Amino acid sequence: xxxxxxxxxxxxxxxxxxxxxxxxxxxxxxxxxxxxxxxxxxxxxxxxxxxxxxxxxxxxxxxxxxxxxxxxxxxxxxxxxxxxxxxxxxxxxxxxxxxxxxxxxxxxxxxxxxxxxxxxxxxxxxxxxxxxxxxxxxxxxxxxxxxxxxxxxxxxxxxxxxxxxxxxxxxxxxxxxxxxxxxxxxxxxxxxxxxxxxxxxxxxxxxxxxxxxxxxxxxxxxxxxxxxxxxxxxxxxxxxxxxxxxxxxxxxxxxxxxxxxxxxxxxxxxxxxxxxxxxxxxxxxxxxxxxxxxxxxxxxxxxxxxxxxxxxxxxxxxxxxxxxxxxxxxxxxxxxxxxxxxxxxxxxxxxxxxxxxxxxxxxxxxxxxxxxxxxxxxxx
Amino acid sequence: xxxxxxxxxxxxxxxxxxxxxxxxxxxxxxxxxxxxxxxxxxxxxxxxxxxxxxxxxxxxxxxxxxxxxxxxxxxxxxxxxxxxxxxxxxxxxxxxxxxxxxxxxxxxxxxxxxxxxxxxxxxxxxxxxxxxxxxxxxxxxxxxxxxxxxxxxxxxxxxxxxxxxxxxxxxxxxxxxxxxxxxxxxxxxxxxxxxxxxxxxxxxxxxxxxxxxxxxxxxxxxxxxxxxxxxxxxxxxxxxxxxxxxxxxxxxxxxxxxxxxxxxxxxxxxxxxxxxxxxxxxxxxxxxxxxxxxxxxxxxxxxxxxxxxxxxxxxxxxxxxxxx
Ligand code: SF4
Ligand code: SF4
Numbered sequence: 001x002x003x004x005x006x007x008x009x010x011x012x013x014x015x016x017x018x019x020x021x022x023x024x025x026x027x028x029x030x031x032x033x034x035x036x037x038x039x040x041x042x043x044x045x046x047x048x049x050x051x052x053x054x055x056x057x058x059x060x061x062x063x064x065x066x067x068x069x070x071x072x073x074x075x076x077x078x079x080x081x082x083x084x085x086x087x088x089x090x091x092x093x094x095x096x097x098x099x100x101x102x103x104x105x106x107x108x109x110x111x112x113x114x115x116x117x118x119x120x121x122x123x124x125x126x127x128x129x130x131x132x133x134x135x136x137x138x139x140x141x142x143x144x145x146x147x148x149x150x151x152x153x154x155x156x157x158x159x160x161x162x163x164x165x166x167x168x169x170x171x172x173x174x175x176x177x178x179x180x181x182x183x184x185x186x187x188x189x190x191x192x193x194x195x196x197x198x199x200x201x202x203x204x205x206x207x208x209x210x211x212x213x214x215x216x217x218x219x220x221x222x223x224x225x226x227x228x229x230x231x232x233x234x235x236x237x238x239x240x241x242x243x244x245x246x247x248x249x250x251x252x253x254x255x256x257x258x259x260x261x262x263x264x265x266x267x268x269x270x271x272x273x274x275x276x277x278x279x280x281x282x283x284x285x286x287x288x289x290x291x292x293x294x295x296x297x298x299x300x301x302x303x304x305x306x307x308x309x310x311x312x313x314x315x316x317x318x319x320x321x322x323x324x325x326x327x328x329x330x331x332x333x334x335x336x337x338x339x340x341x342x343x344x345x346x347x348x349x350x351x352x353x354x355x356x357x358x359x360x361x362x363x364x365x366x367x368x369x370x371x372x373x374x375x376x377x378x379x380x
Numbered sequence: 381x382x383x384x385x386x387x388x389x390x391x392x393x394x395x396x397x398x399x400x401x402x403x404x405x406x407x408x409x410x411x412x413x414x415x416x417x418x419x420x421x422x423x424x425x426x427x428x429x430x431x432x433x434x435x436x437x438x439x440x441x442x443x444x445x446x447x448x449x450x451x452x453x454x455x456x457x458x459x460x461x462x463x464x465x466x467x468x469x470x471x472x473x474x475x476x477x478x479x480x481x482x483x484x485x486x487x488x489x490x491x492x493x494x495x496x497x498x499x500x501x502x503x504x505x506x507x508x509x510x511x512x513x514x515x516x517x518x519x520x521x522x523x524x525x526x527x528x529x530x531x532x533x534x535x536x537x538x539x540x541x542x543x544x545x546x547x548x549x550x551x552x553x554x555x556x557x558x559x560x561x562x563x564x565x566x567x568x569x570x571x572x573x574x575x576x577x578x579x580x581x582x583x584x585x586x587x588x589x590x591x592x593x594x595x596x597x598x599x600x601x602x603x604x605x606x607x608x609x610x611x612x613x614x615x616x617x618x619x620x621x622x623x624x625x626x627x628x629x630x631x632x633x634x635x636x637x638x639x640x641x642x643x644x645x646x647x648x649x650x651x652x653x654x655x656x657x658x659x660x661x662x663x664x665x666x667x668x669x670x671x672x673x674x675x676x677x678x679x680x681x682x683x684x685x686x687x688x689x690x691x692x693x694x695x696x697x698x699x700x701x702x703x704x
Contacts, residue, residue, distance in 0.1 A: 039543030046459060046540045049531035076691040110526020110541050110548055117523045123505040127667045130529045131504035132674065170695050174687035182680060189669055193502045193533045195636070195662030196655050205665050209673065336537050338653050339457055 004088055004151065004371035011365055019357040026354015029347040033107055041347035047340025048331075050108075055330040056352055057104025059187055060323045062137065065097020066220030067227065068144060069180040073217070074247065076173050085374030088151060090224050092372055095144040096359045102141055104355060105134075129189045136183035143176050151370045181213065188212020191329055199281050199333035201274050202325075204265045211265075214258045215322040221251050222295075222318035229312045248299045255296045255318075259289070281333045288328065291321035405668040408637035408661050409496040412515030415586035416555070416564060417493055417632075417640025418573055419593055422647065423478050423624040424580035424607060425486040427466055431572035431581055435464040435490075438556055438563075438571040457489070460542040463553040464490040464572055469652055478624050478646040485645065487652040488581065490572070491538045491553035493517050494661075496637030499552075501663035502533035507550075514564065515586070515640050516557050521549040535636055535655050535662070555640075569611040576609070579619045584612030586640045593630045593644050599623040637661035 033041045044051050067090035075087055109115055117123055118134050125131055146165070153162040188208040191198050204211060225247070266272050275282050295314035304310045331342070344352075367373055432455065436443060444455035444462055455462040467489060472482035479485075497517050499508045507524035510517050519530075519539070530539045530550060542548030556563035556570040563570065573583035582589065592612060599605055605623050608615035624646045631649050632642035635657040645652060673679060 035546065037544055037546040037548060038541075039545075042543070044541075044543060046457070046531065047537050049528035049541065076694050077687065105527075108527075110528055110543075110550070111521070111524055112526065113547070114523075115525050117505050117507075118525050120505075120523075123507075123523050125500075125503055125506045126674075127501050127663075127670065128504040128529075129666060129670055130502055130527060132670070134504055134527075170692040171688055173695070174684060174691045177687050177691070178680060178684050181683070185673070186670075189666060190529075192666035192669060193498055193529075193662050195498070195535055196657060197532065197535075206669055209669060336532075337655055340537070 003085075004154070004374055006155070006371050007368045007373055009368055011368060016361060016364060019361045022350075022357040023354045023361065026351050026357065029351045030107060030354065032347065033351065034112075038108075038110065041345060041351070043342055043345045043348065045340060045342065047336030048334070048342035050330065051342060052331070052344045052348055052352055053104050053108040055327060057108070057355060058101045059190075059326050059330055061101040061104065062098055062187070063184065063216045063219045063322055063326065064223055064319070065094045065101065066180060066184065066216045067223040068094030068147070068220075069177065069184075070217055070220030071224055072173055072176050074250065076170075077177060078250075086224055086228060088148070088372045088374070089227060089367065091144060091147050092151070092366055093223065093227060093363060095141070095148050096362050098137065098141050098144055100355050100359050102137060104352070105137075107351070129186050129193065132186045133183050133190065136179050136186070140176070140179040140183065143172055143179060146172050147176055151366075151372055154371050155369075180216070184216035185209035185213040187216075194334075197334055197336050198329060199335065200269075200271050201266065201281055201285050202329035202333060204262070204269070207261060207265045210261060211258065211325075214254055214261070215325055218251065218254050218258065218292075218318050219322035221247055221254070222315035222322075225311055225315040226319065229308055229315070248305050251318075252296065252299050255292055255299070259292055259296070281328075284324070284328045284332060288321055288324050291317045291324060295321075406664050406671065408659070408664050411495045411586055411638065411640070412511065412513055414513050415495070415515035415640050416584065417515070417586045417589060417642065418555075418570060419582045419584070419589040419612075420488045420641065420643045421580050421582070421596070421607070422485050422487055422643065422645035422652070423626070424578045424619065424621065425466065425488070426578055426580075427468060427486040428577060429466050430575040430577060431488070432462070432464055432466055434571040434575035435553075436462075438561060439463060439551075458538060458540055460540045460544075460548070460551045463540075463551060464488065467653070469647055471651075480647050480651060483647070485647050485652075487645070488572075488643070489536070489538075490641065491517060491555070492536055492632060492639035492641045493555055494535075494637065494639050496661040496663050498533040498535060498636075498661070498663045499530035499539055501667060502529040504529070508539075511557075514555075514557070516555045516564065517552075518554045518558060519550050519552055524550060526550070533663070535657055573610060579607040579609035579615075579617075582608060582612050583610065586642075588612050589642060590630065590633060593633075593642055596623075596644060597626055597628055597630070599626075601625040634659050637664065 029041055038044060042051060071087050071090045075084055106112055106115060118131070119138070149165060150162055153165065186209065188211060191203065191208050192205055195203070266275070275285055295317045298304045298310050298314040305314070433443070441461045444459065446456055455465050457467070458465055465488070467487050468484060469487060470484045471480060474482065474484040476483040477485060493516060495515065497508070497510055500510050500517060504527065505523045505525055507520045508517060508530050509520060526541065528541055531537065531541065539550045539552045541550055557565060569583035573581045582592070589612060601623050603623050604620055606618040606620050609619055610616040626644055626646055627648055629649065630642055630644055631654060632639035636659070643649070650656070
């Protein structure tokens with residue numbers, strides 16, 4: 001008997017219909033993109049070749065989808081069995097996040113009809129960070145699908161397959177830890193080659209992969225807290241705050257490492273003064289730093305972090321901190337030179353919202369129909 | 381693993397990354413043995429745009445019209461229909477040619493054919509290639525996926541995507557050596573250098589052009605100089621002109637590893653919109669980081685082995701726990 005159980009219940013609830021509407025609007029623009037071309041729907045240009053499709057759907061989106069990664073780290077590598085109940089929902093959220101990040105990359109691809117060229121070994125340029133990101137993300141989507149497969153196999157009673165899958169699961173989990181470590185750090189490395197176009201406060205060269213990886217883990221952990229707390233409210237399930245509070249030690253470590261490393265890099269590179277330049281960039285880095293520091297303050301107090309609401313605030317701050325860090329570096333303070341500016345078009349925004357709506361709808365359907373959530377945790 | 385160990389591991393990994401990168405840093409690439417390029421002397425340019433229309437002819441591209449300026453190609457910047465453009469610098473009342481104050485001058489924009497090209501370094505599919513002998517950077521749409529990393533990875537925003545086509549491609553200057561044109565392979569010079577009536581755009585081996593640029597830096601302002609036109613190795617004519625006051629700066633000698641298309645001017649380059657580049661190329665830093673982390677995939681393989689072992693051990697523990 002599985003320890004997991006489908007949540008059941010109606011699928012077409014009111015919030016679901018709202019999501020459906022957003023998705024349909026997004027879909028209309030997606031059709032437009034694949035019939036009239038990218039120029040017809042986006043504000044991308046010669047200087048801003050990457051807009052919100054890359055930055056939000058892929059760079060921020062996959063970091064949001066690091067819940068599975070963060071938990072796999074905790075549960076399997078650090079042997080913290082008590083987090084087990086959270087693994088399946090986190091893996092599902094990660095699978096959806098990454099799959100849709102992959103989809104986002106596809107409709108952002110200028111020459112989508114020959115996307116497979118990146119999978120042909122003869123074409124590979126091993127100097128390219130993008131190659132590593134592309135291949136690694138593609139493989140990781142498959143790994144996540146396999147990690148999630150037990151839920152499907154249980155549902156349809158395919159016990160033979162389940163058994164064989166369970167035998168190799170340890171290897172898949174190991175890959176599921178390695179691959180995000182590789183590409184989440186590489187997503188940061190993408191910034192290095194952009195050189196002067198990246199604002200000095202975000203152009204930390206060699207430390208780009210380190211900051212990207214730490215912030216991805218921070219986002220991964222906070223999405224787990226966030227998901228667990230909201231589903232505890234939304235699905236009236238028992239709050240998992242007590243379990244989650246124990247993750248706090250790790251998150252404290254990550255947050256302080258991020259802040260210290262960043263400060264040290266800017267110090268070594270002689271850029272500390274730019275923080276107080278009183279311009280847009282300095283405002284943004286102060287905002288980011290505050291968003292990284294607030295959760296640290298909350299988590300450092302055992303009393304505060306035992307309260308679900310405070311934990312939720314911390315999680316939201318961390319999600320915003322990591323997202324803002326990426327947005328600032330790739331878009332908001334990105335400066336390709338005179339003559340170029342970018343603000344996403346309505347169509348770009350709607351396509352992105354449509355993708356997110358689809359992701360949430362798929363999550364809702366799957367937790368209601370497949371054994372994803374943990375049995376003991378269910379309220380009667 | 382305890383939190384302290386975890387922190388240690390994190391910091392250890394960070395330190396390892398740092399050390400590895402400083403050990404294996406790759407320097408800037410060196411110029412190709414027979415690198416060819418161009419020297420653009422802004423002080424000779426009269427803004428006639430003959431090079432722009434010649435470029436359109438070579439690449440079979442339509443003129444770009446800005447507003448009601450229909451008499452000639454009035455493209456303002458590089459685009460998927462303009463691979464070479466002449467821009468104007470203006471200051472104050474814009475009366476004196478080549479003067480930073482109250483003056484004006486012209487500046488060319490086209491692919492710089494970098495010695496250490498960012499576009500080639502970042503392209504996942506090897507769709508941007510640098511010729512090993514001539515150093516010319518070409519684009520190969522047959523393997524390009526359109527990720528546009530070359531656009532963000534080029535310090536000069538040169539590669540341009542055809543956003544307005546459903547099946548668009550990247551366009552950039554390929555120094556007239558693209559398949560079907562191959563002017564350089566045929567022993568000709570670039571279209572723009574051939575069309576230039578003043579010798580402002582001069583074609584030739586990078587070495588010879590660099591030498592010529594250094595010579596011009598040494599000239600005395602006010603004296604006469606015979607400027608070669610066309611190909612520096614066999615000029616088809618000379619243009620005699622009074623020497624201006626050059627800025628002592630050859631753009632492309634060193635910037636981000638240097639370029640094969642170099643510029644000289646009497647207005648400083650930051651005023652002409654050149655990017656703030658250091659001598660070290662961003663591509664070389666990116667590759668150093670990438671290769672120290674992924675050298676022969678040794679580190680990832682090692683990590684995978686360690687992870688597999690740990691996970692296997694820990695999942696066993698869990699299973700036993702579950703059975704109880
Ligand atoms: S100027 Fe840009 S497109 Fe041209 S070689 Fe350099 S990096 Fe590549
Ligand atoms: S758009 Fe094409 S040429 Fe440019 S980096 Fe991507 S695959 Fe390479």
